[in-house]
Amino acid sequence: MASGVLKRLIPALALSAAALTVQAGESITLASTTSTENSGLFGYILPIFEKASGIQVNVVALGTGQALDVGKRGDADALLVHDRAKEESFVAEGYGAYRKDVMYNDFVIVGPAADPAGVAGAKTADEAFAKIADSGSTFASRADRSGTHAAELRFWKAVGKDPEGKPWYKASGSGMGATLNMAAGVGAYTLSDRGSWANFKNRQDLKILFQGDPQLYNPYGVILINPAKHPHVKKAAAERFIDWITSDAGHQAIADFKLNGEQLFFPLKAK
Amino acid sequence: MSLFPLQLRDVTFRPNGRAVLDGVDLTLSGEGITVVLGPNGAGKSVLLRTLCGLIPPTGGTLDWGGGAFDPLAVGMVFQHPVMLRSSVIDNIALGLVPRGVGARERRLAGMAMLQQIGLADRANDNARQLSGGEQQRLALGRVWLTRPRLLLLDEPTSSLDPSAVEAVERIVRQIRTEGTKILMTTHNLGQATRLADDIVFLADGRVREHVPVRRFFSQPASAEARQFIQGELPWHLAF
Amino acid sequence: MGGFSQAFAEAFVLLWRFDAQVLEIVLRSLQVSSLAVLIGTAVGLPLGACLAVGQFPGKQTAAVIINGFMGLPSVVVGVVVYLALSRSGPMGEFGLLYTPSAMVIAQVVLVVPLMAAIARQVVEDAWRNYQEELAALRFGWWDTVRVLLHDCRFSLSVAVLAGLGRAMSEVGAVMIVGGNIDRATRVMTTAIALETSKGDLPLAIALGIVLLVLILLLNAGAFALRTTVMRRFE
Numbered sequence: 150m151a152s153g154v155l156k157r158l159i160p161a162l163a164l165s166a167a168a169l170t171v172q173a174g175e176s177i178t179l180a181s182t183t184s185t186e187n188s189g190l191f192g193y194i195l196p197i198f199e200k201a202s203g204i205q206v207n208v209v210a211l212g213t214g215q216a217l218d219v220g221k222r223g224d225a226d227a228l229l230v231h232d233r234a235k236e237e238s239f240v241a242e243g244y245g246a247y248r249k250d251v252m253y254n255d256f257v258i259v260g261p262a263a264d265p266a267g268v269a270g271a272k273t274a275d276e277a278f279a280k281i282a283d284s285g286s287t288f289a290s291r292a293d294r295s296g297t298h299a300a301e302l303r304f305w306k307a308v309g310k311d312p313e314g315k316p317w318y319k320a321s322g323s324g325m326g327a328t329l330n331m332a333a334g335v336g337a338y339t340l341s342d343r344g345s346w347a348n349f350k351n352r353q354d355l356k357i358l359f360q361g362d363p364q365l366y367n368p369y370g371v372i373l374i375n376p377a378k379h380p381h382v383k384k385a386a387a388e389r390f391i392d393w394i395t396s397d398a399g400h401q402a403i404a405d406f407k408l409n410g411e412q413l414f415f416p417l418k419a420k
Numbered sequence: 421m422s423l424f425p426l427q428l429r430d431v432t433f434r435p436n437g438r439a440v441l442d443g444v445d446l447t448l449s450g451e452g453i454t455v456v457l458g459p460n461g462a463g464k465s466v467l468l469r470t471l472c473g474l475i476p477p478t479g480g481t482l483d484w485g486g487g488a489f490d491p492l493a494v495g496m497v498f499q500h501p502v503m504l505r506s507s508v509i510d511n512i513a514l515g516l517v518p519r520g521v522g523a524r525e526r527r528l529a530g531m532a533m534l535q536q537i538g539l540a541d542r543a544n545d546n547a548r549q550l551s552g553g554e555q556q557r558l559a560l561g562r563v564w565l566t567r568p569r570l571l572l573l574d575e576p577t578s579s580l581d582p583s584a585v586e587a588v589e590r591i592v593r594q595i596r597t598e599g600t601k602i603l604m605t606t607h608n609l610g611q612a613t614r615l616a617d618d619i620v621f622l623a624d625g626r627v628r629e630h631v632p633v634r635r636f637f638s639q640p641a642s643a644e645a646r647q648f649i650q651g652e653l654p655w656h657l658a659f
Numbered sequence: 660m661g662g663f664s665q666a667f668a669e670a671f672v673l674l675w676r677f678d679a680q681v682l683e684i685v686l687r688s689l690q691v692s693s694l695a696v697l698i699g700t701a702v703g704l705p706l707g708a709c710l711a712v713g714q715f716p717g718k719q720t721a722a723v724i725i726n727g728f729m730g731l732p733s734v735v736v737g738v739v740v741y742l743a744l745s746r747s748g749p750m751g752e753f754g755l756l757y758t759p760s761a762m763v764i765a766q767v768v769l770v771v772p773l774m775a776a777i778a779r780q781v782v783e784d785a786w787r788n789y790q791e792e793l794a795a796l797r798f799g800w801w802d803t804v805r806v807l808l809h810d811c812r813f814s815l816s817v818a819v820l821a822g823l824g825r826a827m828s829e830v831g832a833v834m835i836v837g838g839n840i841d842r843a844t845r846v847m848t849t850a851i852a853l854e855t856s857k858g859d860l861p862l863a864i865a866l867g868i869v870l871l872v873l874i875l876l877l878n879a880g881a882f883a884l885r886t887t888v889m890r891r892f893e
Contacts, residue, residue, distance in 0.1 A: 178757055178838075187857050192841070209757055209838030223746030224756050326856025333858070351858030379746055381754065472795055496795040502788055504810050505892045515796040517806065546892050566796065 176205035177386045180225035182296060183324040184254075185369070186210035188344025188413055194402040198393050204386050212324065214294025220244060220372065223379030226387040228372040229394075231296035231342075236370045245372040249395050250417040252403050253368040256300060257346055258359040259329075260286070260338035268338065274362040275308050282310040285317045287337035289328050292320035300367065301340045329355070342367060344413040368417060371395065422485045423493055423569050424450030424601065426471075431480035432625075433466055440466045441477065442625030450485075450569070452617035453592070453602040455633070457609070459648060462622040464605040465499075468572045471603065472496040492519070495568035499575040501559030503547040508539060511547040511558055515566040529565060537561040537591055553584025560591050564600075571595060573604035577611060589615060609649065613637065621645050669861030670868060685869060688846040691759050691833070692826035695766030696774075699822050703771040704815055707778025708804040711786055722779060728772035733765075737835030740765040744836060757838040762846070765832040770822035777818035782807045813889050820881055824874055847873075 185191060186208060195206050211219065213230040220228045221244050229251065230236060239245045258268055258277050266284040271277035281288055282305070290312075291298040305312055312318040319337060321328045325345040332339040333353040341349075346357070371391050376382045393399045400416035407413070426448040433441040440463045448454060456464045469475040471482070473491050482489065495515075504511050513521075513530035521529070534540040537557045542550065550558060556576055563571060573592070577585040585608070592615060596602055606612055612619065612633065619636040621629040621644070628642045640646045710721055742748050744756040744764070755761045785807050793803050808815065830848035837844035839853060847870045854863040 176843075178840075183856065187853075205843075207757060207838070207840040207843050209840060222748075223751070324856050326853075326858055329858060330855070345857075349858040351860050381746060381752075469791075474791055474794055491797050498792060498795075502792045504789075504806070505813070506810070507892075514806070518796060518798045518802045548892070563796070 174203055174205060175383070175386050176207055177226040177383050177390060178207045178209060178224070179227050179229060179390070180209050180211060180216040180219045181229040182213050182216060182231060183210045183326065184231070184295075184297065184342040184345045185229065187324075187326055188342075188348050189408060190344065190403070190406050190414060193406040194394075194399070197402045198390060198399070201398070202389055202393065204389060206390060212291070212293045212295030213297075213299070217244075220374050223374060223382065226374055226383045227391060228374070229369060230372070231367050231369045232299045233368055233370065235299070236372060240372060243378060244375055246375045246377075248370045248372045249391060251369045251371045251394055252400075252414045252416050253366050254343050254414045255360065256297065256340050256365040256367055257343050257357045258338060259332065259341055259346060259355050260358045261336040261354050262356050263354075264358055266338065268358040271359055274304060274359065274364040277359045278304040279308040279310065281338050282308070282312060282315075285315075287317050287319060287335060288312065289319045289321055289332040289335070289337040289339040291325065291328050291340075292322045293324065295325075296367070297325060297340060297342055304340075304364075344408070347408045347411060347413055369414075422450060423487070423490065424448065424485045426485065426570070427483040429481050429483070431470065431477045431482065433463070433470060433475060434478050439625050441470065444480070444622075444625070444627055446620060446627050446630060448601065448603065450601050451599070453596055453604065453615050454618050454620055455612045455616035456603065456605045456620045456622055457612060457636075457648065458622035463625040464622055465574050467622065468496065468574050468603065468605060471570070472572055490569075492566070493569040494572070495563035495566055495570070496572040497556075497559045497563050497574065497576055499578060501555060501562075503550070503555055503558070506547060507544050508534065508547045508550065508558060509543040512539075512562050512565065515562050519566065533561045533565045536594070538587070551584070553580050553587060556580060556584070556588050557591060560588065560595070564591075564595055568600060571600050571602045573602060575605055575607065577606065577608060585611065609637075621648070623648075666860045666864055670865035673862055673865040674868060681866070681869070683842070684845055684847055684850050684866075685873065687759070687844075688827060688848075688870075689873070691762045691846060692766060692823060695763045695826045696770055696819060696822045698763070698767050699770035699774050699826075700819055702767070703774030703822070704778045704808060704818065705804060706771070707775035707780075707818075708782040708808050709800075710775065710779045711783035712800055712803050712807065714800075722776075725772050725776045725779065729776045731769070731772065732831065733769055733829040734831035734835070736765055736768050737832035740768060740832065740836050756836060757840060757844060759837070759844055761836040762833045762844060765836045766826040766829070769829060769832060770826050773825055774818045774822045777821060778808075778811075778815055781811050781814045781818070785811050813885055813892075816881055816885055820878055823877060827870065827874060 191208050199205055209219065209225065213232045213235070216228050216230050217235060217239055219225050236248050240248045260268060266280045266286040268277045268280055271280055290301060319331065321331050325341060326349065328339055329341060329345065329349050330351055331337065333351055333355050336354060371394060373387055373391055374382045376384045403414050403416050404412060428444050428446040431441055431444040432439060444467065456467065458464050466475060470477050472494055473489060504514065509527060509530045512533050513526035516526045516529060531540065531543060534543055537560065539554060539558060547558065560576065577588050580588065589611065592602060616633040618630065618632050620627055621636065623644045629636060629640065629645055636645065637649065640649060710718065710725065740761065741756065743750050744761050745751055789807065793806065798806065828848060830852050833846055834849050834852060837849065839845050839849040847866055851863045851866045854866065
């Protein structure tokens with residue numbers, strides 16, 4: 150009868166639960182951004198670190214804003230994100246113990262090959278954004294409080310445009326990949342980090358139309374979640390990771406990571 | 421504690437104003453087989469359900485030999501008994517489940533009962549694949565196994581062929597000889613004459629007659645009873 | 660469009676070279692979802708049966724609530740479980756967030772109402788047939804629940820399959836509470852979401868085909884089992 154089934158179920162449940170929780174060795178949780186995860190950077194550098202340290206790094210890929218929230222709640226041990234202003238206030242408010250520069254990559258403006266706004270002819274990134282707004286060409290925005298979204302908003306502000314609510318401005322509210330899928334689908338411009346773009350396969354008619362302006366540089370920092378605020382933070386293991394990724398060995402690994410022969414991330418010497 | 425004499429006084433059941441039982445007065449002794457006869461809609465099934473405790477009467481009193489109603493001492497077999505999607509042995513022992521009997525003991529007691537009702541060789545078959553007569557025997561055995569003092573049978577042989585009817589009647593007589601009081605309804609007057617010690621004739625929710633079986637068929641007192649006997653029987657029964 | 664058929668063609672090529680990483684993801688999906696459905700079975704089916712059989716005030720309301728929870732978006736479940744398991748949440752001390760256990764918990768929350776609602780419907784239908792007979796045999800409500808659950812076991816397998824289908828195919832909740840961590844909490848649906856976000860549509864479709872085939876196989880297996888056993892006891 151029913152109780153017989155239960156008697157057989159319970160040991161099965163216990164076994165299965167035990168199997169799930171088995172995880173060899175030490176591990177830390179790193180909240181990071183979709184741009185780094187999607188580029189394949191972690192898949193390349195983390196095995197090198199794990200081999201050297203025996204520490205497994207579990208990466209949760211989110212937007213920078215979400216990653217900072219996760220850090221605030223104490224659900225990660227360290228963050229690797231790209232929005233310097235927010236990172237610094239995160240540390241100033243006591244959520245992070247400290248922040249260190251790690252690397253930078255750069256943003257590119259991609260759009261339909263026909264380039265109706267004439268972005269390819271712009272001299273600066275500001276000018277490119279102004280051209281998109283002035284021509285009213287469709288633009289797909291992350292609109293998800295990510296580092297890329299924050300950078301995009303800085304450009305609109307710099308050229309005195311407010312795209313919010315304009316018919317040509319599509320706020321996707323999703324990750325870089327989903328936004329690129331949207332741009333490819335409707336033939337829109339968008340701002341992407343180079344890594345996500347390089348690893349993006351569903352390009353259809355999209356191509357890079359503007360790149361190389363120093364304004365488009367995108368620095369990443371690593372933050373240790375403040376153990377004083379969240380005592381369960383695996384401080385020792387997280388610091389080993391932070392020390393490694395800001396060391397020469399870590400920098401070498403970052404520089405060695407290439408996608409289709411192209412280097413995507415450039416190490417930054419610690420302050 | 422004895423349930424008998426079981427006395428019903430002015431028992432009524434009016435679910436929506438219409439009286440199904442309209443002041444039933446009846447006294448039942450603790451022995452023998454009492455057959456309830458009456459036209460369709462007379463309230464026979466409702467009377468049995470009331471005695472089983474399935475329907476609370478809207479008026480009147482039931483006196484169980486001066487004591488309280490003991491649900492475990494009253495069993496009922498329905499016109500269309502339900503078979504669980506399981507084996508014959510599981511079904512026969514079903515009544516022992518709420519009585520806290522362990523699985524092993526249920527099996528043993530069930531096998532003994534199957535022996536008694538002639539279904540031992542079907543113990544592991546699917547109960548739903550038994551014939552109608554076999555299912556009815558199984559239903560009888562299922563309740564018998566709970567050793568009730570009062571057994572209520574609602575049309576136990578309607579729509580069975582004559583040989584199946586005979587098998588069911590044999591079991592009913594066996595139960596009677598073990599000292600269980602049986603109160604049953606039937607449309608089969610032949611069956612009533614074969615089984616009954618006394619007859620309760622019910623019409624329009626009231627007891628019209630409660631007499632020994634011979635008297636009922638030889639000298640029915642009420643016009644309704646006479647009509648009923650003649651209407652139900654194409655031939656004249658003489659005692 | 661060439662893109663459409665091309666994506667499917669590439670998907671089948673990828674399936675042909677089924678690699679170890681995909682296998683690991685598939686196995687993890689199965690493990691997490693089957694554990695969630697096991698717990699859901701142990702909780703949801705008796706719960707549904709109790710709702711069908713029990714006589715208590717607010718019974719209708721409870722049924723409506725359970726039915727409503729069936730349609731709960733998995734993202735909402737994900738957010739709620741996330742908040743509960745977060746270090747700053749009420750169950751934070753267990754450190755379950757971003758582990759397979761968190762995914763199991765979220766999926767249990769998703770499948771219990773679904774399984775309970777189906778069980779309630781199935782058991783209630785059976786109970787209507789058996790009510791008088793079981794009452795006359797003096798069955799209490801708990802014995803009634805047990806007997807009915809056993810009696811409805813074939814129909815209830817539908818509830819188990821529905822639970823498994825929902826658990827294996829949902830993405831919103833496990834993405835949030837599991838974090839889609841490579842080699843730790845990446846399951847088929849989150850992998851599909853990730854590959855889609857990378858624009859690798861053929862790989863996403865390939866994984867989708869694996870998921871579909873898996874669910875079909877589970878259903879076919881359950882169907883075969885059901886018909887063989889049912890032939891004996893229907």
